[in-house]
Amino acid sequence: MAGKVIVLTSGKGGVGKTTSAASVAAGLALRGHRTVVIDFDVGLRNLDLIMGCERRVVFDFINVINGDAKLNQALIKDKRNDNLYIFPTSQTRDKDALKRDGVERVLDELKDTFDYIVCDSPAGIEHGALTAMYFADSAIIVTNPEVSSVRDSDRIIGLLASKSRRAEFNLEPVAVHLLLARYSPERVRKGEMLTVEDVKEILSIPLLGVIPESESVLRASNTGTPVVFDEESPAGRAYHDAVARFLGEQRELRFLQPERRSFFRALFGRA
Amino acid sequence: MASNLVQGAVFTVMVVRAGMLRDPAFDSQLAEQIRRSPRFFLNAPVVLDLKGAAEFTRESEFAEAKEILHHHTLSLIGVQNATPPQLEAAAGAGLASFAPNAPQPSQGPLREPTRRAPAVAAAATKTRLVTQPVRSGTQIYARGADLVVTAAVSPGAEIIADGNIHVYGALRGRALAGAGGDVDARIFCSRLEAELVSIAGRYLVSEQLPAEQQGFPVQIALVDERLTVTRN
Numbered sequence: 001m002a003g004k005v006i007v008l009t010s011g012k013g014g015v016g017k018t019t020s021a022a023s024v025a026a027g028l029a030l031r032g033h034r035t036v037v038i039d040f041d042v043g044l045r046n047l048d049l050i051m052g053c054e055r056r057v058v059f060d061f062i063n064v065i066n067g068d069a070k071l072n073q074a075l076i077k078d079k080r081n082d083n084l085y086i087f088p089t090s091q092t093r094d095k096d097a098l099k100r101d102g103v104e105r106v107l108d109e110l111k112d113t114f115d116y117i118v119c120d121s122p123a124g125i126e127h128g129a130l131t132a133m134y135f136a137d138s139a140i141i142v143t144n145p146e147v148s149s150v151r152d153s154d155r156i157i158g159l160l161a162s163k164s165r166r167a168e169f170n171l172e173p174v175a176v177h178l179l180l181a182r183y184s185p186e187r188v189r190k191g192e193m194l195t196v197e198d199v200k201e202i203l204s205i206p207l208l209g210v211i212p213e214s215e216s217v218l219r220a221s222n223t224g225t226p227v228v229f230d231e232e233s234p235a236g237r238a239y240h241d242a243v244a245r246f247l248g249e250q251r252e253l254r255f256l257q258p259e260r261r262s263f264f265r266a267l268f269g270r271a
Numbered sequence: 272m273a274s275n276l277v278q279g280a281v282f283t284v285m286v287v288r289a290g291m292l293r294d295p296a297f298d299s300q301l302a303e304q305i306r307r308s309p310r311f312f313l314n315a316p317v318v319l320d321l322k323g324a325a326e327f328t329r330e331s332e333f334a335e336a337k338e339i340l341h342h343h344t345l346s347l348i349g350v351q352n353a354t355p356p357q358l359e360a361a362a363g364a365g366l367a368s369f370a371p372n373a374p375q376p377s378q379g380p381l382r383e384p385t386r387r388a389p390a391v392a393a394a395a396t397k398t399r400l401v402t403q404p405v406r407s408g409t410q411i412y413a414r415g416a417d418l419v420v421t422a423a424v425s426p427g428a429e430i431i432a433d434g435n436i437h438v439y440g441a442l443r444g445r446a447l448a449g450a451g452g453d454v455d456a457r458i459f460c461s462r463l464e465a466e467l468v469s470i471a472g473r474y475l476v477s478e479q480l481p482a483e484q485q486g487f488p489v490q491i492a493l494v495d496e497r498l499t500v501t502r503n
Contacts, residue, residue, distance in 0.1 A: 151407050152407075154406045154407040154425045154426070154427065154428075155407040155408040157406050158407065158409050159408075161403070161406070201423075201441075202423070204422070204423060
Protein backbone atom coordinates (compact mmCIF):
# COMPACT_ATOMS: atom_id res chain seq x y z
CA MET A 1 0.00 0.00 0.00
CA ALA A 2 1.35 3.39 -0.96
CA GLY A 3 1.45 5.97 1.80
CA LYS A 4 0.01 9.46 1.47
CA VAL A 5 2.22 12.53 1.62
CA ILE A 6 0.79 15.38 3.72
CA VAL A 7 2.57 18.75 3.82
CA LEU A 8 2.04 21.29 6.60
CA THR A 9 2.80 24.67 5.17
CA SER A 10 1.91 28.33 5.73
CA GLY A 11 4.18 30.77 3.94
CA LYS A 12 4.52 32.83 7.10
CA GLY A 13 6.82 31.74 9.90
CA GLY A 14 5.88 31.28 13.53
CA VAL A 15 2.27 30.28 12.93
CA GLY A 16 2.64 26.80 14.41
CA LYS A 17 3.63 24.59 11.49
CA THR A 18 6.06 22.39 13.41
CA THR A 19 3.77 22.17 16.46
CA SER A 20 0.93 21.18 14.16
CA ALA A 21 3.03 18.73 12.14
CA ALA A 22 4.08 17.01 15.37
CA SER A 23 0.52 16.81 16.69
CA VAL A 24 -1.07 15.79 13.38
CA ALA A 25 1.53 13.04 12.93
CA ALA A 26 1.13 11.86 16.53
CA GLY A 27 -2.66 12.06 16.19
CA LEU A 28 -2.57 9.84 13.09
CA ALA A 29 -0.30 7.39 14.91
CA LEU A 30 -2.61 7.35 17.94
CA ARG A 31 -5.39 6.26 15.61
CA GLY A 32 -3.33 3.30 14.49
CA HIS A 33 -1.80 4.60 11.28
CA ARG A 34 1.89 4.06 10.65
CA THR A 35 3.17 7.61 10.37
CA VAL A 36 6.49 9.34 9.84
CA VAL A 37 7.03 13.06 10.28
CA ILE A 38 9.86 14.66 8.27
CA ASP A 39 11.57 17.95 9.04
CA PHE A 40 12.10 19.89 5.78
CA ASP A 41 13.48 22.94 7.59
CA VAL A 42 17.11 22.19 6.76
CA GLY A 43 19.47 24.31 8.83
CA LEU A 44 16.79 25.27 11.36
CA ARG A 45 16.06 21.87 12.82
CA ASN A 46 13.25 22.05 15.39
CA LEU A 47 11.01 19.06 14.92
CA ASP A 48 13.32 16.81 16.94
CA LEU A 49 12.95 19.19 19.91
CA ILE A 50 9.16 19.34 19.62
CA MET A 51 9.08 15.54 19.40
CA GLY A 52 11.55 15.19 22.27
CA CYS A 53 14.05 13.05 20.37
CA GLU A 54 16.88 15.58 19.94
CA ARG A 55 19.33 13.45 21.87
CA ARG A 56 18.81 10.44 19.63
CA VAL A 57 19.64 12.06 16.26
CA VAL A 58 22.54 10.32 14.51
CA PHE A 59 21.81 10.48 10.79
CA ASP A 60 19.40 12.85 9.09
CA PHE A 61 17.27 13.48 6.00
CA ILE A 62 20.18 15.01 4.06
CA ASN A 63 22.46 12.04 4.85
CA VAL A 64 19.82 9.75 3.38
CA ILE A 65 19.24 11.97 0.33
CA ASN A 66 22.99 11.92 -0.32
CA GLY A 67 23.19 8.16 0.20
CA ASP A 68 25.48 8.51 3.25
CA ALA A 69 23.02 6.64 5.46
CA LYS A 70 20.20 4.17 5.07
CA LEU A 71 16.64 5.18 5.80
CA ASN A 72 16.28 2.89 8.83
CA GLN A 73 19.48 4.31 10.30
CA ALA A 74 18.01 7.81 10.26
CA LEU A 75 14.42 7.13 11.31
CA ILE A 76 13.84 7.59 15.03
CA LYS A 77 11.08 5.57 16.64
CA ASP A 78 8.87 7.52 19.02
CA LYS A 79 9.00 6.28 22.61
CA ARG A 80 5.32 6.97 23.24
CA ASN A 81 3.75 5.36 20.20
CA ASP A 82 4.97 2.42 18.13
CA ASN A 83 3.31 3.71 14.96
CA LEU A 84 5.19 7.00 15.00
CA TYR A 85 8.62 7.76 13.54
CA ILE A 86 10.56 10.99 13.36
CA PHE A 87 12.84 11.83 10.45
CA PRO A 88 15.06 14.72 11.56
CA THR A 89 16.87 17.06 9.23
CA SER A 90 20.37 18.50 9.17
CA GLN A 91 21.18 21.54 11.25
CA THR A 92 24.49 22.20 9.50
CA ARG A 93 23.39 22.19 5.87
CA ASP A 94 21.07 24.56 4.01
CA LYS A 95 17.97 24.20 1.86
CA ASP A 96 20.01 23.67 -1.32
CA ALA A 97 20.81 20.21 0.00
CA LEU A 98 17.16 19.28 -0.70
CA LYS A 99 17.61 17.83 -4.16
CA ARG A 100 14.30 17.04 -5.74
CA ASP A 101 15.19 13.61 -7.16
CA GLY A 102 16.76 12.62 -3.85
CA VAL A 103 13.66 13.74 -1.93
CA GLU A 104 11.47 11.80 -4.36
CA ARG A 105 13.53 8.64 -3.88
CA VAL A 106 13.32 8.90 -0.08
CA LEU A 107 9.57 9.62 -0.12
CA ASP A 108 8.95 6.66 -2.46
CA GLU A 109 10.83 4.42 -0.08
CA LEU A 110 8.84 5.74 2.90
CA LYS A 111 5.56 5.15 1.05
CA ASP A 112 6.23 1.40 1.10
CA THR A 113 6.21 1.19 4.89
CA PHE A 114 4.11 4.12 6.11
CA ASP A 115 0.45 5.05 5.76
CA TYR A 116 1.13 8.75 6.18
CA ILE A 117 4.24 10.82 5.54
CA VAL A 118 3.84 14.18 7.26
CA CYS A 119 6.18 16.88 5.91
CA ASP A 120 6.93 19.89 8.09
CA SER A 121 7.67 22.69 5.62
CA PRO A 122 9.98 25.62 6.31
CA ALA A 123 8.48 29.12 6.15
CA GLY A 124 8.75 31.19 3.00
CA ILE A 125 8.08 30.35 -0.62
CA GLU A 126 11.64 29.52 -1.61
CA HIS A 127 13.32 26.26 -2.49
CA GLY A 128 12.81 24.56 0.88
CA ALA A 129 9.08 25.25 1.05
CA LEU A 130 8.58 24.48 -2.64
CA THR A 131 10.38 21.15 -2.28
CA ALA A 132 8.34 20.24 0.81
CA MET A 133 5.07 20.88 -1.03
CA TYR A 134 6.09 19.48 -4.42
CA PHE A 135 5.31 15.80 -3.77
CA ALA A 136 2.26 16.39 -1.55
CA ASP A 137 -1.00 14.49 -1.97
CA SER A 138 -2.68 16.62 0.69
CA ALA A 139 -1.77 19.94 2.24
CA ILE A 140 -2.70 21.34 5.62
CA ILE A 141 -2.42 25.11 5.53
CA VAL A 142 -1.58 26.36 9.00
CA THR A 143 -2.95 29.86 9.44
CA ASN A 144 -3.30 32.29 12.33
CA PRO A 145 -6.36 34.53 12.52
CA GLU A 146 -4.57 37.68 11.39
CA VAL A 147 -4.36 39.33 7.99
CA SER A 148 -0.69 38.78 7.15
CA SER A 149 -0.89 35.08 7.92
CA VAL A 150 -4.06 34.73 5.86
CA ARG A 151 -2.53 36.51 2.91
CA ASP A 152 0.58 34.32 2.99
CA SER A 153 -1.60 31.22 3.24
CA ASP A 154 -3.52 32.39 0.22
CA ARG A 155 -0.25 32.70 -1.69
CA ILE A 156 0.79 29.18 -0.68
CA ILE A 157 -2.56 27.76 -1.80
CA GLY A 158 -1.94 29.36 -5.18
CA LEU A 159 1.52 27.79 -5.36
CA LEU A 160 0.12 24.36 -4.48
CA ALA A 161 -2.28 24.73 -7.38
CA SER A 162 0.51 25.62 -9.81
CA LYS A 163 3.89 24.39 -8.58
CA SER A 164 3.18 20.95 -7.12
CA ARG A 165 3.92 17.70 -8.91
CA ARG A 166 0.20 17.03 -9.14
CA ALA A 167 -0.26 20.37 -10.88
CA GLU A 168 2.69 19.89 -13.22
CA PHE A 169 1.54 16.45 -14.35
CA ASN A 170 -2.13 17.42 -14.52
CA LEU A 171 -3.11 14.90 -11.85
CA GLU A 172 -5.93 15.31 -9.37
CA PRO A 173 -5.09 18.54 -7.49
CA VAL A 174 -3.50 18.52 -4.04
CA ALA A 175 -6.29 18.28 -1.43
CA VAL A 176 -5.95 21.51 0.56
CA HIS A 177 -7.22 21.89 4.15
CA LEU A 178 -7.19 24.78 6.56
CA LEU A 179 -5.96 24.47 10.13
CA LEU A 180 -6.53 27.66 12.09
CA ALA A 181 -4.00 27.79 14.93
CA ARG A 182 -3.47 30.16 17.87
CA TYR A 183 -7.13 31.10 17.88
CA SER A 184 -8.06 33.22 20.86
CA PRO A 185 -11.86 33.54 21.21
CA GLU A 186 -11.37 36.38 23.67
CA ARG A 187 -9.28 38.43 21.23
CA VAL A 188 -11.68 37.61 18.44
CA ARG A 189 -14.49 38.93 20.62
CA LYS A 190 -12.56 42.20 21.10
CA GLY A 191 -12.12 42.44 17.32
CA GLU A 192 -8.36 42.04 17.53
CA MET A 193 -8.37 38.84 15.50
CA LEU A 194 -10.18 37.61 12.42
CA THR A 195 -13.08 35.24 13.07
CA VAL A 196 -13.12 31.66 11.80
CA GLU A 197 -15.76 32.75 9.29
CA ASP A 198 -13.59 35.61 8.00
CA VAL A 199 -10.64 33.32 7.39
CA LYS A 200 -12.78 30.61 5.79
CA GLU A 201 -14.38 33.22 3.58
CA ILE A 202 -11.08 34.62 2.33
CA LEU A 203 -9.29 31.32 1.78
CA SER A 204 -12.35 29.32 0.68
CA ILE A 205 -10.90 25.89 1.48
CA PRO A 206 -12.37 23.26 3.84
CA LEU A 207 -11.67 23.85 7.53
CA LEU A 208 -9.94 20.96 9.28
CA GLY A 209 -9.91 22.46 12.73
CA VAL A 210 -9.41 25.43 15.01
CA ILE A 211 -6.66 25.14 17.61
CA PRO A 212 -7.20 27.50 20.54
CA GLU A 213 -4.27 29.58 21.77
CA SER A 214 -3.16 27.72 24.87
CA GLU A 215 -0.34 27.63 27.35
CA SER A 216 -0.38 23.87 27.05
CA VAL A 217 1.08 24.23 23.53
CA LEU A 218 4.09 26.13 24.83
CA ARG A 219 4.50 23.71 27.70
CA ALA A 220 4.26 20.76 25.30
CA SER A 221 6.93 22.25 23.01
CA ASN A 222 9.31 22.85 25.87
CA THR A 223 8.95 19.34 27.20
CA GLY A 224 9.20 17.71 23.79
CA THR A 225 5.72 16.17 23.88
CA PRO A 226 3.29 16.94 21.05
CA VAL A 227 0.25 18.60 22.63
CA VAL A 228 -2.03 15.99 21.11
CA PHE A 229 -0.77 13.59 23.81
CA ASP A 230 -2.24 15.96 26.41
CA GLU A 231 -5.84 14.79 26.65
CA GLU A 232 -6.65 17.48 29.21
CA SER A 233 -5.78 20.49 27.11
CA PRO A 234 -8.26 22.07 24.68
CA ALA A 235 -5.46 22.39 22.09
CA GLY A 236 -4.70 18.68 22.35
CA ARG A 237 -8.37 17.78 21.93
CA ALA A 238 -8.68 20.22 19.04
CA TYR A 239 -5.81 18.44 17.25
CA HIS A 240 -7.56 15.11 17.84
CA ASP A 241 -10.68 16.55 16.23
CA ALA A 242 -8.67 17.91 13.29
CA VAL A 243 -7.04 14.52 12.65
CA ALA A 244 -10.45 12.82 12.85
CA ARG A 245 -11.84 15.28 10.30
CA PHE A 246 -8.81 14.74 8.08
CA LEU A 247 -9.67 11.03 8.10
CA GLY A 248 -13.20 11.83 7.03
CA GLU A 249 -15.11 11.97 10.32
CA GLN A 250 -17.71 14.64 10.97
CA ARG A 251 -17.07 16.54 14.20
CA GLU A 252 -18.48 19.75 15.57
CA LEU A 253 -16.05 22.65 15.96
CA ARG A 254 -15.16 23.30 19.59
CA PHE A 255 -13.46 26.06 21.55
CA LEU A 256 -15.09 28.90 19.63
CA GLN A 257 -17.14 31.83 20.78
CA PRO A 258 -20.53 32.44 19.15
CA GLU A 259 -20.68 34.31 15.84
CA ARG A 260 -20.15 38.03 15.90
CA ARG A 261 -19.75 41.05 13.66
CA SER A 262 -17.36 40.42 10.76
CA PHE A 263 -13.94 41.96 11.07
CA PHE A 264 -14.23 43.43 7.60
CA ARG A 265 -17.54 45.02 8.38
CA ALA A 266 -16.12 46.40 11.62
CA LEU A 267 -13.18 47.74 9.66
CA PHE A 268 -15.13 49.27 6.81
CA GLY A 269 -17.96 50.45 9.03
CA ARG A 270 -15.71 53.34 10.05
CA ALA A 271 -15.56 56.19 7.60
CA MET B 272 3.17 13.59 -39.51
CA ALA B 273 3.92 16.68 -41.52
CA SER B 274 0.24 17.61 -41.49
CA ASN B 275 0.41 19.06 -37.96
CA LEU B 276 3.88 20.46 -38.24
CA VAL B 277 2.51 23.98 -38.54
CA GLN B 278 -0.52 25.11 -36.60
CA GLY B 279 -2.53 28.28 -36.83
CA ALA B 280 -3.14 30.56 -33.86
CA VAL B 281 -4.73 33.97 -33.42
CA PHE B 282 -3.01 36.68 -31.42
CA THR B 283 -3.76 40.21 -30.40
CA VAL B 284 -0.88 42.46 -31.36
CA MET B 285 -0.35 46.15 -30.81
CA VAL B 286 -0.06 48.33 -33.89
CA VAL B 287 2.15 51.40 -34.07
CA ARG B 288 1.61 53.79 -36.97
CA ALA B 289 4.84 54.45 -38.78
CA GLY B 290 4.14 58.17 -39.08
CA MET B 291 4.11 58.51 -35.31
CA LEU B 292 7.71 57.38 -35.07
CA ARG B 293 8.65 60.67 -36.72
CA ASP B 294 6.58 62.67 -34.24
CA PRO B 295 8.93 64.30 -31.69
CA ALA B 296 6.30 63.75 -28.96
CA PHE B 297 5.99 60.05 -29.73
CA ASP B 298 8.89 58.96 -27.59
CA SER B 299 7.72 60.68 -24.42
CA GLN B 300 4.06 59.76 -24.98
CA LEU B 301 4.88 56.09 -25.43
CA ALA B 302 7.22 56.17 -22.45
CA GLU B 303 4.41 57.68 -20.37
CA GLN B 304 1.95 54.99 -21.51
CA ILE B 305 4.43 52.25 -20.67
CA ARG B 306 5.33 53.77 -17.33
CA ARG B 307 1.71 53.43 -16.25
CA SER B 308 1.63 49.69 -16.88
CA PRO B 309 5.12 48.43 -17.62
CA ARG B 310 4.29 44.76 -17.33
CA PHE B 311 1.74 44.81 -20.14
CA PHE B 312 4.30 46.17 -22.52
CA LEU B 313 7.29 44.07 -21.57
CA ASN B 314 8.36 42.18 -24.72
CA ALA B 315 4.92 42.76 -26.23
CA PRO B 316 4.78 42.15 -29.97
CA VAL B 317 4.19 45.18 -32.20
CA VAL B 318 3.28 45.54 -35.86
CA LEU B 319 4.28 48.70 -37.74
CA ASP B 320 1.39 50.12 -39.77
CA LEU B 321 2.82 51.71 -42.93
CA LYS B 322 -0.43 53.35 -44.05
CA GLY B 323 0.48 56.82 -45.30
CA ALA B 324 4.17 56.28 -44.65
CA ALA B 325 5.49 55.74 -48.15
CA GLU B 326 8.80 57.34 -47.17
CA PHE B 327 9.71 54.18 -45.23
CA THR B 328 11.50 52.27 -47.97
CA ARG B 329 14.99 51.40 -46.74
CA GLU B 330 15.93 48.32 -44.79
CA SER B 331 17.97 50.50 -42.42
CA GLU B 332 14.85 52.53 -41.56
CA PHE B 333 13.01 49.38 -40.50
CA ALA B 334 16.00 48.31 -38.44
CA GLU B 335 15.96 51.75 -36.84
CA ALA B 336 12.22 51.47 -36.05
CA LYS B 337 12.89 48.09 -34.50
CA GLU B 338 15.62 49.63 -32.36
CA ILE B 339 13.41 52.54 -31.20
CA LEU B 340 10.62 50.17 -30.12
CA HIS B 341 13.07 47.78 -28.55
CA HIS B 342 14.25 50.68 -26.44
CA HIS B 343 10.66 50.85 -25.09
CA THR B 344 10.71 47.08 -24.30
CA LEU B 345 8.50 46.43 -27.35
CA SER B 346 9.35 43.81 -29.92
CA LEU B 347 8.69 44.77 -33.56
CA ILE B 348 7.68 41.63 -35.41
CA GLY B 349 6.19 42.79 -38.71
CA VAL B 350 4.55 45.38 -40.93
CA GLN B 351 1.13 45.91 -42.44
CA ASN B 352 -0.26 48.09 -45.23
CA ALA B 353 3.14 47.81 -46.89
CA THR B 354 3.81 48.38 -50.59
CA PRO B 355 5.79 45.68 -52.40
CA PRO B 356 9.12 47.57 -52.12
CA GLN B 357 8.43 48.25 -48.43
CA LEU B 358 7.65 44.56 -47.90
CA GLU B 359 10.99 43.66 -49.45
CA ALA B 360 12.92 46.12 -47.28
CA ALA B 361 11.00 45.00 -44.18
CA ALA B 362 11.76 41.35 -44.94
CA GLY B 363 15.41 42.34 -45.21
CA ALA B 364 15.17 43.71 -41.65
CA GLY B 365 13.68 40.40 -40.50
CA LEU B 366 10.09 41.62 -40.29
CA ALA B 367 7.05 39.55 -41.23
CA SER B 368 4.19 40.68 -43.42
CA PHE B 369 0.76 41.10 -41.83
CA ALA B 370 -2.43 41.51 -43.87
CA PRO B 371 -3.74 43.79 -45.17
CA ASN B 372 -0.99 45.01 -47.48
CA ALA B 373 -1.44 47.88 -49.86
CA PRO B 374 -0.62 47.52 -53.57
CA GLN B 375 -0.18 51.29 -53.63
CA PRO B 376 -0.05 53.91 -50.92
CA SER B 377 -3.46 54.34 -49.35
CA GLN B 378 -5.36 57.49 -50.22
CA GLY B 379 -7.73 57.33 -47.25
CA PRO B 380 -7.66 60.14 -44.68
CA LEU B 381 -5.28 59.54 -41.83
CA ARG B 382 -6.86 58.71 -38.54
CA GLU B 383 -5.93 61.07 -35.72
CA PRO B 384 -3.91 59.17 -33.19
CA THR B 385 -5.95 58.77 -30.02
CA ARG B 386 -4.25 60.77 -27.34
CA ARG B 387 -4.68 58.34 -24.49
CA ALA B 388 -3.59 55.09 -26.12
CA PRO B 389 -1.27 55.78 -28.99
CA ALA B 390 0.24 52.33 -29.25
CA VAL B 391 -2.57 49.96 -28.52
CA ALA B 392 -4.69 47.74 -30.70
CA ALA B 393 -8.46 47.60 -30.98
CA ALA B 394 -11.06 46.72 -28.36
CA ALA B 395 -11.69 43.35 -26.74
CA THR B 396 -13.37 40.69 -28.81
CA LYS B 397 -13.48 37.67 -26.52
CA THR B 398 -13.76 36.71 -22.86
CA ARG B 399 -11.39 34.95 -20.52
CA LEU B 400 -13.14 32.92 -17.81
CA VAL B 401 -11.53 32.09 -14.46
CA THR B 402 -13.51 29.79 -12.14
CA GLN B 403 -10.99 29.29 -9.32
CA PRO B 404 -10.23 31.84 -6.59
CA VAL B 405 -7.45 34.18 -7.71
CA ARG B 406 -4.87 33.77 -4.93
CA SER B 407 -2.49 36.33 -3.49
CA GLY B 408 0.58 36.74 -5.67
CA THR B 409 -1.22 35.63 -8.82
CA GLN B 410 -1.53 37.90 -11.83
CA ILE B 411 -4.04 37.22 -14.57
CA TYR B 412 -4.01 39.30 -17.73
CA ALA B 413 -6.79 38.92 -20.29
CA ARG B 414 -4.95 40.40 -23.25
CA GLY B 415 -7.37 41.92 -25.72
CA ALA B 416 -10.31 40.41 -23.88
CA ASP B 417 -12.88 40.75 -21.13
CA LEU B 418 -12.15 38.90 -17.90
CA VAL B 419 -14.82 37.07 -15.91
CA VAL B 420 -13.91 35.63 -12.49
CA THR B 421 -16.57 33.46 -10.84
CA ALA B 422 -14.76 33.33 -7.47
CA ALA B 423 -13.09 35.72 -5.07
CA VAL B 424 -9.97 37.74 -5.91
CA SER B 425 -7.69 37.73 -2.89
CA PRO B 426 -5.70 40.61 -1.43
CA GLY B 427 -2.34 40.69 -3.18
CA ALA B 428 -3.75 39.26 -6.42
CA GLU B 429 -3.94 41.30 -9.61
CA ILE B 430 -6.45 40.87 -12.41
CA ILE B 431 -6.00 42.84 -15.60
CA ALA B 432 -8.01 43.00 -18.79
CA ASP B 433 -7.92 45.10 -21.92
CA GLY B 434 -11.72 44.93 -21.79
CA ASN B 435 -14.19 44.77 -18.90
CA ILE B 436 -13.69 42.90 -15.63
CA HIS B 437 -16.49 41.01 -13.92
CA VAL B 438 -15.95 39.43 -10.52
CA TYR B 439 -18.78 37.26 -9.24
CA GLY B 440 -17.34 37.17 -5.74
CA ALA B 441 -15.45 39.50 -3.44
CA LEU B 442 -12.89 41.70 -5.17
CA ARG B 443 -10.14 42.14 -2.59
CA GLY B 444 -7.06 42.47 -4.79
CA ARG B 445 -6.30 44.85 -7.65
CA ALA B 446 -8.43 45.07 -10.76
CA LEU B 447 -7.26 46.97 -13.85
CA ALA B 448 -9.73 47.17 -16.72
CA GLY B 449 -9.17 48.85 -20.07
CA ALA B 450 -5.47 48.21 -19.57
CA GLY B 451 -4.86 48.89 -23.26
CA GLY B 452 -6.39 52.33 -22.92
CA ASP B 453 -10.07 51.56 -23.50
CA VAL B 454 -11.83 54.32 -21.55
CA ASP B 455 -15.21 52.61 -21.95
CA ALA B 456 -14.13 49.53 -20.02
CA ARG B 457 -15.82 48.89 -16.68
CA ILE B 458 -15.29 46.84 -13.55
CA PHE B 459 -18.19 44.93 -12.01
CA CYS B 460 -17.96 43.04 -8.75
CA SER B 461 -20.31 41.35 -6.30
CA ARG B 462 -18.46 42.80 -3.34
CA LEU B 463 -16.08 45.72 -3.39
CA GLU B 464 -13.14 45.33 -1.00
CA ALA B 465 -10.47 46.11 -3.57
CA GLU B 466 -6.95 47.29 -2.89
CA LEU B 467 -6.95 49.22 -6.15
CA VAL B 468 -9.23 49.66 -9.14
CA SER B 469 -8.12 51.15 -12.43
CA ILE B 470 -9.64 51.89 -15.80
CA ALA B 471 -7.48 52.97 -18.72
CA GLY B 472 -4.70 54.03 -16.39
CA ARG B 473 -6.87 56.08 -13.99
CA TYR B 474 -6.89 54.47 -10.58
CA LEU B 475 -8.24 54.65 -7.05
CA VAL B 476 -6.62 52.93 -4.11
CA SER B 477 -8.59 51.36 -1.29
CA GLU B 478 -8.42 54.53 0.82
CA GLN B 479 -9.94 56.63 -1.96
CA LEU B 480 -12.82 54.25 -2.62
CA PRO B 481 -16.04 55.57 -1.10
CA ALA B 482 -16.47 53.93 2.29
CA GLU B 483 -20.22 53.62 1.85
CA GLN B 484 -19.68 51.41 -1.23
CA GLN B 485 -17.27 49.03 0.48
CA GLY B 486 -18.62 45.51 0.73
CA PHE B 487 -21.39 46.11 -1.81
CA PRO B 488 -21.98 45.02 -5.38
CA VAL B 489 -20.82 47.89 -7.56
CA GLN B 490 -19.73 48.89 -10.99
CA ILE B 491 -16.88 51.22 -11.70
CA ALA B 492 -16.71 53.34 -14.82
CA LEU B 493 -14.75 56.28 -16.14
CA VAL B 494 -17.09 59.27 -16.29
CA ASP B 495 -15.63 62.63 -17.38
CA GLU B 496 -12.13 61.30 -16.77
CA ARG B 497 -13.01 60.37 -13.20
CA LEU B 498 -13.46 56.88 -11.79
CA THR B 499 -17.03 56.60 -10.55
CA VAL B 500 -18.32 53.88 -8.27
CA THR B 501 -22.04 53.13 -8.36
CA ARG B 502 -24.03 50.58 -6.42
CA ASN B 503 -25.50 47.82 -8.60
